[in-house]
Amino acid sequence: DGGITQSPKYLFRKEGQNVTLSCEQNLNHDAMYWYRQDPGQGLRLIYYSQIVNDFQKGDIAEGYSVSREKKESFPLTVTSAQKNPTAFYLCASSIVAGADSPLHFGNGTRLTVT
């Protein structure tokens, strides 16, 4: 079945450690996105990529980094510079980065940093 796989579902880290969240899609979509979800704040865009080897910052990119070496993979690294990393992270993809293309989401990774 085609879809987006995020792993792991739950992730625990100590403050000061970098951590990488995995996102893989087999939908053959060109565009991929990372969103962060906090209670009562909806979803906020961290990074997005329209094509392999290219990506752009979203609204809250500080303290995060990404790579897009393969079409199907868009890993997100939460660095120690992110002030408040505990959140629910959602990866998404769309056929193209066009306005009418709906996003398809993964199941998310819940990151807890203590």
Add this chain to the structure above:
Amino acid sequence: AQKVTQAQTEISVVEKEDVTLDCVYETRDTTYYLFWYKQPPSGELVFLIRRNSFDEQNEISGRYSWNFQKSTSSFNFTITASQVVDSAVYFCALRAFYNQGGKLIFGQGTELSVKP
């Protein structure tokens, strides 16, 4: 600036009641798209509907219906005869046609609880 407001943070209904989730948006663009997503407890956002700014026809899909009114910048979602399985967080979202890479602006979400 673009913004989506879902004023209802939480709604609780009893099964078989009808319920309307409100969505108000702001944009200066004349061409844009509106979306509704459902987020069940599993966490994954499920795409429900897309509407473009030139199509104000209401849409019905089973027990779901959507009312788009440009005059009031609203895109409300009604569930008829609600069921327990409808319990979820629902997000309204906006994307302008001329945007940077398909950025989707989400509202804060409305948590719907349907009790048996």
